[in-house]
Amino acid sequence: MNIKNSELHIKIPPIGFGTSGHRGIQGQDFRNAHVIAIAQAVAIFCKKDRAQPSIVIGYDSRHGNHPQREKGTYTQVLVDTLLSQGCNVTFFEIPVPTPLISYMITKEDHDGGLILTASHNPPEYNGLKFNPKNGAPAPPEVTQELETLANHFLHTPPDDAPQNGQLTLTKNTQSFTEQLATLSHSLISPPSFKNARIVIENNHGACAQVWSEVAQQLKLNTCDILHPDPQPDFGKRAPNPTQIHTLEPLKTKLIQENAILGIANDPDGDRHQLLDETGTPLSPEETAVIILEALKPPMHRVCGTVASSYLLKQACEKNGYIYEETAVGFKYFAPFFKEAQDLGQLSMGVESSGGFSLSNHTFDKCGFLPGLLILAICLQRQCRLSELKNDLYQRYGKWHFLESEFKYPTEKRDHIQKVIQTPDPNSLAQAAPLPLINWHCQDGLKLEFKDLSWGLIRLSGTEPVARVYAESQDPKLSQKIILSLQKWLSNQG
Numbered sequence: 001m002n003i004k005n006s007e008l009h010i011k012i013p014p015i016g017f018g019t020s021g022h023r024g025i026q027g028q029d030f031r032n033a034h035v036i037a038i039a040q041a042v043a044i045f046c047k048k049d050r051a052q053p054s055i056v057i058g059y060d061s062r063h064g065n066h067p068q069r070e071k072g073t074y075t076q077v078l079v080d081t082l083l084s085q086g087c088n089v090t091f092f093e094i095p096v097p098t099p100l101i102s103y104m105i106t107k108e109d110h111d112g113g114l115i116l117t118a119s120h121n122p123p124e125y126n127g128l129k130f131n132p133k134n135g136a137p138a139p140p141e142v143t144q145e146l147e148t149l150a151n152h153f154l155h156t157p158p159d160d161a162p163q164n165g166q167l168t169l170t171k172n173t174q175s176f177t178e179q180l181a182t183l184s185h186s187l188i189s190p191p192s193f194k195n196a197r198i199v200i201e202n203n204h205g206a207c208a209q210v211w212s213e214v215a216q217q218l219k220l221n222t223c224d225i226l227h228p229d230p231q232p233d234f235g236k237r238a239p240n241p242t243q244i245h246t247l248e249p250l251k252t253k254l255i256q257e258n259a260i261l262g263i264a265n266d267p268d269g270d271r272h273q274l275l276d277e278t279g280t281p282l283s284p285e286e287t288a289v290i291i292l293e294a295l296k297p298p299m300h301r302v303c304g305t306v307a308s309s310y311l312l313k314q315a316c317e318k319n320g321y322i323y324e325e326t327a328v329g330f331k332y333f334a335p336f337f338k339e340a341q342d343l344g345q346l347s348m349g350v351e352s353s354g355g356f357s358l359s360n361h362t363f364d365k366c367g368f369l370p371g372l373l374i375l376a377i378c379l380q381r382q383c384r385l386s387e388l389k390n391d392l393y394q395r396y397g398k399w400h401f402l403e404s405e406f407k408y409p410t411e412k413r414d415h416i417q418k419v420i421q422t423p424d425p426n427s428l429a430q431a432a433p434l435p436l437i438n439w440h441c442q443d444g445l446k447l448e449f450k451d452l453s454w455g456l457i458r459l460s461g462t463e464p465v466a467r468v469y470a471e472s473q474d475p476k477l478s479q480k481i482i483l484s485l486q487k488w489l490s491n492q493g
Helices: 002-007 032-046 074-084 098-107 140-155 174-188 208-218 244-256 284-292 310-319 330-343 369-381 385-396 410-421 425-431 475-490
Strands: 021-025 054-059 088-092 112-116 125-132 167-170 197-201 222-226 261-265 272-275 299-305 322-326 346-350 356-358 400-407 436-440 445-449 454-459 465-472
Touching: 021 032, 021 140, 032 054, 032 074, 032 112, 032 125, 032 140, 054 074, 054 098, 074 088, 074 112, 074 125, 098 112, 098 125, 098 174, 125 140, 174 208, 174 369, 197 208, 197 244, 208 222, 222 244, 244 261, 244 272, 261 369, 272 284, 272 369, 284 299, 284 310, 284 346, 284 356, 284 369, 284 385, 299 310, 299 330, 310 322, 310 385, 322 330, 330 346, 330 356, 356 369, 369 385, 400 475, 410 454, 425 436, 425 475, 445 475, 454 475, 465 475
Parallel strands: 054 088, 054 112, 088 167, 197 222, 197 261, 299 322, 299 346
Antiparallel strands: 021 125, 112 125, 261 272, 346 356, 400 465, 436 445, 445 454, 454 465
């Protein structure tokens, strides 16, 4: 591998699997050498179950993710490495979303899938994540094994093996879009989709073809897709759909077209943000609860994370469902999804960052399904989304979720991490703006207050940033919690 050899004289940053794969700034902590080493590790891992494993590859529209696998690109070295290690590879010749790869892994009985994407991160980032044969993001024990193997191969590459893997090229997204259309009908049973108008914000990512095909299969009256063409820099647009200030074009088009709702995705289509017909956003948890209360099948579990809204717990308590709170990461929902499948029931997974799926769909988050189910509910009940949302507020109250960043010098990461993992209880009590009834370090540092509001501090896996979250039923109090936690961090030295 000439590309890797040319990098050997350079000190290469190590590989680190965060919440979902290895990510980094291209040319710095994400390079061809990282892609090759991870591919070699995945080949070794998958060969434990099958002598010639089958891997499906997808990617978003970032630099280096080249559909024709131009020499020196990430797609070229990824495919060639896997083939040289004796893996059969199915490669999409177009950018495709992560949930499609998750679906294809189980649909076509692949041993795993690799996706080149940095999700919602800016365009200068790229990443590579692995989903094993159940289609879910790899669990911690698998990522730890892959990380160890990959870092070994990063500095001690194996001898080149004979290139005896088979390459299959495809552009076929139909089975995935048919699955989405089928679920939209079967789970909610709207009378028809033919008079529906929706607007999609693709953000120059990998979702336009899927949305176009689903719209045709559902016979939607109108499905306007903004910024449909894949672009490596996303047209200089912010790729995170939950940053509401970036969605003005979607809001404007939505109101102009008198559409039922607007849906925004991140570049690899595993996150969503919904806007009602007035252009007002719904939180992922609000979307999830509307869907939860409309579904027909029995619900086995509802899964959220330490960063999820208290609204999920409220809805589960009212409807008699079991709520499971996990660390942040869709991978932690997979055991509950598998259990639901085995029982012939349904489980739901929701993340505050825009992740959603059902156990009868994909074990990875899907940015398409929640919008389609909400559309079906509006059509079935012949009501506006804003009406469904306001009904939710009347029954549960309105929760105000805020997120902020606390930036710190890179060299202080270990210190900040230690402070969060082993905080001084007295300093927490003094910093808390409300009576503190509980705190824990399940994933980051979470503080729970007497009035059911809460705050959370988590370190980013890719940047020298601590994410600071807060939620309460008073927006001013949510902001006060954020400021208190940021001040507490500043005082830790």
